[in-house]
Amino acid sequence: MQYRMPRKFSLCSKKHFKQSQKEVSLRLSIKKIHYLKIKIQQQQLPQQWVSLFTAKNILKFCKITEDDKVSYCFTVHEDLSFYVTYCSNRIEVNGIEDEKIANIETIFDVINEVDKIHICPGNNDDKFIYLAENRKFLNIEGVPIASLQTIPTKTIRHHNCTIVTSSPDKRCITCNNFRKTLFALHHKVKYPKSTNKTFTSHRFLIDTKKNQFLRAFFRKENRFVKKGIADMKLEKFDSYAETNSIAVDESTASDMIKIMNEHNAQISATYSENSFQKLFWDSQLKAVTTPKKSIRWHPSIIKWCIYLRNKSSSAYESL
Numbered sequence: 001m002q003y004r005m006p007r008k009f010s011l012c013s014k015k016h017f018k019q020s021q022k023e024v025s026l027r028l029s030i031k032k033i034h035y036l037k038i039k040i041q042q043q044q045l046p047q048q049w050v051s052l053f054t055a056k057n058i059l060k061f062c063k064i065t066e067d068d069k070v071s072y073c074f075t076v077h078e079d080l081s082f083y084v085t086y087c088s089n090r091i092e093v094n095g096i097e098d099e100k101i102a103n104i105e106t107i108f109d110v111i112n113e114v115d116k117i118h119i120c121p122g123n124n125d126d127k128f129i130y131l132a133e134n135r136k137f138l139n140i141e142g143v144p145i146a147s148l149q150t151i152p153t154k155t156i157r158h159h160n161c162t163i164v165t166s167s168p169d170k171r172c173i174t175c176n177n178f179r180k181t182l183f184a185l186h187h188k189v190k191y192p193k194s195t196n197k198t199f200t201s202h203r204f205l206i207d208t209k210k211n212q213f214l215r216a217f218f219r220k221e222n223r224f225v226k227k228g229i230a231d232m233k234l235e236k237f238d239s240y241a242e243t244n245s246i247a248v249d250e251s252t253a254s255d256m257i258k259i260m261n262e263h264n265a266q267i268s269a270t271y272s273e274n275s276f277q278k279l280f281w282d283s284q285l286k287a288v289t290t291p292k293k294s295i296r297w298h299p300s301i302i303k304w305c306i307y308l309r310n311k312s313s314s315a316y317e318s319l
């Protein structure tokens with residue numbers, strides 16, 4: 001006959017066995033926490049460190065700065081695991097191999113290692129601090145990427161700041177890169193761009209400013225138009241002279257110059273120095289003896305030409 005074990009005598013399950021094991025180890029850890037608490041109170045902590053045993057079954061140690069602000073916090077949980085924070089940012093502590101606090105010496109080892117840590121100073125220049133007091137640092141998607149921290153000292157820290165650095169007063173890479181943005185913002189605030197934009201829409205200007213703007217605009221336009229007309233006239237005159245002038249050969253030209261020179265003295269004696277006839281003669285003599293492009297006509301001759309052309313174009317053309 002086969003024997004069957006009654007249900008009430010069955011062995012306890014693996015799950016229940018593990019749970020009870022955990023409970024036992026936690027109870028032992030809590031007992032150790034209470035033991036460590038008593039032992040710590042009998043010893044002197046390193047300078048600036050204080051113990052805060054406010055929570056039940058938790059050990060907490062804090063480093064207080066000279067101006068009474070909390071910088072580091074070292075917390076031991078009831079299962080003896082621990083973590084360290086700097087201004088509420090969790091940091092890694094090198095040189096501690098154990099994951100859990102084994103005895104009172106480990107507590108002092110952690111505190112000594114924390115004291116050796118170098119912290120990224122962020123961007124604590126006064127010229128940047130005032131920027132952070134008046135604005136938020138957002139990326140192009142509108143997400144904050146850096147902010148002003150006031151504990152333990154005022155500094156602008158990037159949100160990806162590693163906090164711990166390899167050497168004293170050395171910034172982490174993200175805070176160092178963000179420094180370029182801060183310099184650019186500072187420069188923008190210190191040297192603001194002129195508000196007199198070239199393309200300000202005059203719709204937004206007040207009446208007096210609008211008048212000034214329009215007057216300056218039309219004066220400039222007028223100048224351009226006048227110059228354009230003058231250029232067109234000159235071009236037209238050049239093409240007219242090219243097509244309608246009569247070319248004389250070199251021997252005829254030298255004969256005419258010779259005749260004019262022979263009669264120059266007689267004409268100069270006949271007409272007074274200030275007379276129009278004398279001016280006309282001198283201008284013509286100068287025109288035939290000077291290269292074409294270097295001649296400058298006397299204003300009175302130009303006026304006379306315009307007057308004559310106006311009175312009778314055919315008389316003018318025949319000359």
Ligand SMILES: [Zn+2]
Nearest residue numbers: 120161172175
């Ligand atoms: Zn940093």
